[in-house]
Amino acid sequence: MLTVYGSSSSGNCWKPAQILELAGRDYRWVEIDSMAGATRTPEFLALNPNGKVPVVVLEDGAVLTESNAILAHFAEGTDYLPPPGLARTRVLEWLFFEQYSHEPYVAVARSWIAVQKAKARYADRLPELWERGHKALAVMERRLAAAPFLTDSGLTIADLALFAYTHVAEEGEFDLSPYPAIRAWLDRVAAHPGVRRLDRLRR
Incomplete structure (x- = not known):
């Protein structure tokens, strides 16, 4: 059985668990406490020298890292990833957008405030994250005001990533509240059979 090493508080770790469940794949979950240094041990660094979760170890021992690459790997051959061509490229555009323009701001602000409980420590840096995060949300809002999902292929890993x-x-x-199209999209994605919220990961 393949194994997922991840943190149940992490959206990036939610991604492999979610696509595996949507694809009907069995897996074993190993909880990793990044805050306690579990990703810096020699054993973990042997799996991923970058010292980050998620990490997936396949049945044959091959190791996968990077959440959106893992999404694409397990979505291959499913309705969540179009075949090679323009439709797939549109999905990839949003995956790169998520990691470059969205996750570094939205996810990090959440981590500092809700996970690390360190809002006061980062008070001088949070305004920049909020500004840049809202820019990313505005990009999503424009797209989702015109279409039900992020690409024209229906629900894909682009939607799962964001x-x-x-x-x-x-x-x-x-x-x-200023993003009605995003809020409606969140409801559509959450209503898709098999999609779970992050707070229900591995519970």
Whole structure:
């Protein structure tokens, strides 16, 4: 059985668990406490020298890292990833957007405030995260005001990647009330059979 090493508080770790469940794949979950240094041990660094979760170990021992690459790997051959061509490229555009323009701000603000409980420590840096995070949310709002999902292929891993931290963005003190299209999209994704919220990961 393949094994997922992850933290149940992490949206990036939610991604492999979610796509595996949607694809009907069995897996074993190993909880990793990053805050306690579990990703810096020699044993973990042997799996991922970058010292980050999630990590997936396949049945044959091959190791996968990087959450969106893992999403793409397990979505291959499913309705959640179009075949090679323009439709797939549109999905990849949003995956890169998520990691470059969204996750570094929305996820990090949430981590500092809700996970690490360190809002006061980062008070001088949070305004920049909120500003940049809202820019990313505005990009999503424009798209979702015109279409039900992020690409024209229906629900794909593009939506899963952005759902991961957008549906808990308020834990990073992002007010989603100015984004009605995003809020409607969050409801659509959450209503898809098999999709679970982050707070229900491995529970």
